[in-house]
Amino acid sequence: MSDAPRTARGELTRSKLLEAAEKVFSECGYADASIVRITEAAGVAQGTFYLYFSSKLEIFEELIEDLNRRVRHAMAEAAEGATTRIEIERQGFLGFFRFTAEHPALYRIVREAEFVSPKSLRLHYTRIVSGYIAGLGNAKDSGEIGADVDPAVVAWVLMGIGEMVGMRWVLWGEDGQTGADDDPTASGTSSVPEHVFDQMMSFIERGLGTQGRP
Amino acid sequence: MSDAPRTARGELTRSKLLEAAEKVFSECGYADASIVRITEAAGVAQGTFYLYFSSKLEIFEELIEDLNRRVRHAMAEAAEGATTRIEIERQGFLGFFRFTAEHPALYRIVREAEFVSPKSLRLHYTRIVSGYIAGLGNAKDSGEIGADVDPAVVAWVLMGIGEMVGMRWVLWGEDGQTGADDDPTASGTSSVPEHVFDQMMSFIERGLGTQGRP
């Protein structure tokens, strides 16, 4: 049913729908995000939706894919210019937290994907982790990090740290109260406090066995 | 309106409902877990549900509370007898992963809670983290871990590590493929592979600055 648009006008409509979907999914969650809401937000008629996406699930998965591409891009871009492994990591995390602050949709949507589209959920995490694994592999080869570190495991450890710290300090805000019951949409838009970030990075540095090396 | 049961028979029915809810929520997620499904699983009529819970949300929140109590109990119990901080941590994580393997509901349900009941979600994480903070504080006082470690931050770091490693190796299974699209119910029930666990613990040990101690 769905199809790639064949005209410029169609292209525009399709992207309006995707943008609306990010907004609506992040505000309401998958279950409560209705097609009506999405099409209303996009300013098109209900039926138009099915010209570009064959189902609610399809647009959801495409959205995750999209956000995943963008967050990885943001991380890579942030790390550009860094030379040491730990500097790359530091800049990468900064990029990640910045993206999270600007796109709370990422968290909200991904967490819900557990039931909606496990496939997408795994793909999302796996792709980010792959980047870590590659980087850690290089660092290991160059002796920057401990020889007994297994990148395939430690990559997930780093992912978990970023995920939880981001949730706690970026999404919930500094006091951990933002976005409480009344307004689950609200979310801190500032990033992780410096002290927290430093503590986190020190822990990672020690964990990677980077510091005392020649 | 919901109400506490006044008879033994009522008590039994109520607990059958809670048990059924854990099963159904973990299999279908909050959105797709209908009251019909829950009452069918409990073997009672639809209306009976509302004798004990005033809404789907109420039983959901009670369930999170319940699972939270149990996972903390499991962690504490596992750590009993351990003497050094790192040993406590190690046993605690083992208890956590074991509980996760036996109650995949915990993960699946909590992750969805982001939209359904942010309040419960935060309470859940915060309670577990509190335990970490207390333990880390003691360890710091006794000089077991580095003096420059801030328990209030590192606790969340540990939480994130456990969360992600648990998801990757306990929930998804060893190959990371279990529970793919076709059968989202299936899940590894074995725990984290030894090699992975060791890697994780070594990282944590180094991170806490415990290693060089006698």
Place this chain on the structure above:
Amino acid sequence: MSDAPRTARGELTRSKLLEAAEKVFSECGYADASIVRITEAAGVAQGTFYLYFSSKLEIFEELIEDLNRRVRHAMAEAAEGATTRIEIERQGFLGFFRFTAEHPALYRIVREAEFVSPKSLRLHYTRIVSGYIAGLGNAKDSGEIGADVDPAVVAWVLMGIGEMVGMRWVLWGEDGQTGADDDPTASGTSSVPEHVFDQMMSFIERGLGTQGRP
């Protein structure tokens, strides 16, 4: 199923239920008055209800019957001592309005009876009207009112006047705003303003052709 109580304790329970029913029906209307609410208001268990009334409809009809008896009693009592027809009418209306002010339930319940129990509704009106017919017949025989007045018709005319004036000024209150959308329960408890009552009575006096007679 229902039955007359056989003990004093039963008698008490039954009357507690009737009293609770008047309260609840008048507050919520028939449709929204649940048995639970009635039994709660009466302070007994749900099942107890069916010991004394076989259904919701039964207690409703009994209540109308009861209120009907009481309003007629109130009217008769008020008219005691009056000698001329028009004085009897005047005092009767005063009694009616006073009762209405004290028992808004009467109006609310009777008006709803249209669909719930047409039988009761008609019986209610017919009984009150019968009193009027009898009185008007006497007055006609004694030449107090016009010879061309047909009591069987004029009685309903009087009923209508009392009903509408009572609704407008007793139930709605002086400004006609009381009990608006927000709080349909509230109701004026004062009676009809003197000027309104006088206007109404003058109209009736003229209508009955009472005034200029010897």
Place this chain on the structure above:
Amino acid sequence: MSDAPRTARGELTRSKLLEAAEKVFSECGYADASIVRITEAAGVAQGTFYLYFSSKLEIFEELIEDLNRRVRHAMAEAAEGATTRIEIERQGFLGFFRFTAEHPALYRIVREAEFVSPKSLRLHYTRIVSGYIAGLGNAKDSGEIGADVDPAVVAWVLMGIGEMVGMRWVLWGEDGQTGADDDPTASGTSSVPEHVFDQMMSFIERGLGTQGRP
């Protein structure tokens, strides 16, 4: 969410629903008039209802509004051409009773509105009464009716008379038995018997103090 139809097809569907609602509400009363019944009577699917009305209450209120407009139109039309006040009144009542006979829904629905939508109930009566007040005011100015008559009170008196006589003779039928328990739907469709109407009008004439005038 309800919405105004944007096409002719939608317009048609909406009016089918309103017509069905009049039928169903008048047959079953508000409480028992389910959306299923209304949509079945209209020949559309259940969900279609909510395309045009946001709730059962909304269509109910719109219906009262509609019937109110029509009954006032019927009364005005009937009175066209009448010159004296009493002739206007006479023709107006005839129009009212005729409308009542053709649309028993009006009575049945309005009487139930006491609990369902007090706002609508009051608006309905108030609007009709306003017409009376205006007419009586004119008649008073021109000396057609007694100088001591207060239109603001007598208007409600007339309303009450019409209401009760209409209920007794139009709705219940000549013998006052129609529409008893077995078949609450049935209702007299003929109008008020001539004798009754004459008696009523004579009473009103005397009451207004119109008789002795040229």
Place this chain on the structure above:
DNA sequence: AATGAATGAGAGTTCATTCAT
């Protein structure tokens, strides 16, 4: 390409009534 009316299955929830205790 775009519209928006229509569908109907399924959701959460309420409640009069029954019955074992």
Place this chain on the structure above:
DNA sequence: TATGAATGAACTCTCATTCAT
């Protein structure tokens, strides 16, 4: 006499999806 747990049919309302225009 009294309890309160249990029932299940019925309710209002939502929504992904289809299709004629």
